[in-house]
Ligand SMILES: Cc1ccc(O)c(S)c1
């Protein structure tokens with residue numbers, strides 16, 4: 001129906017342009033990042049995260065991913081520095097992942113993809129009144145992308161994976177208080193940055209991307225718990241496993257990717 005979209009053969013990334021023509025625009029995401037073709041920019045300062053007073057609200061299955069929403073009525077959790085001219089407020093984070101044994105990150109590095117990718121979505125509340133307004137502005141959003149690779153168990157990810165059974169079906173939401181996503185970041189925040197878009201419809205070209213170079217390590221068992229979610233609602237007879245909810249890399253179209261030192 002209408003603007004329904006997904007990750008299947010008929011409604012997946014190759015079909016999105018029919019309802020969302022910006023899918024073929026000049027600043028689409030994700031992209032393949034080729035490190036030796038990025039320009040090192042010494043004017044790029046470090047990323048600064050002030051998440052210490054962040055307020056997580058709930059965890060939800062929106063039929064495309066699992067999303068943790070935050071209270072964003074004030075500047076209690078912001079990202080600043082790096083390529084950003086203003087502080088940007090944390091709104092939500094979510095993940096993109098692959099099938100068992102397959103990779104599912106959105107950005108790739110010299111053609112290599114990771115098992116999964118975490119997106120921390122922030123908006124420019126200095127220039128825009130609402131998230132919705134910022135989401136359609138060229139400098140409205142800042143998304144921090146973190147790669148996940150499989151290996152040892154991640155000591156804090158269980159706080160997310162232990163809650164996934166409560167949001168198995170599309171449309172489910174449960175309380176999720178007191179979670180600080182700082183525990184999901186790697187020790188180094190060295191990054192690449194470029195101008196891009198949301199990686200899901202409506203694919204607005206409103207994102208300043210900050211892709212952290214170092215991945216975090218999570219276990220295959222932890223990642224497997226994400227695949228117990230389904231794209232479909234409880235009332236539907238289909239139970240389509242939620243996996244491979246990633247968009248492949250898009251054309252760079254002359255964009256420059258800068259590298260922090
Ligand atoms: C705001 C937003 C929603 C969904 C997404 O995958 C991304 S990357 C950003």
Ligand SMILES: [Zn+2]
Pocket residue numbers: 094095096119199200
């Ligand atoms: Zn995303």
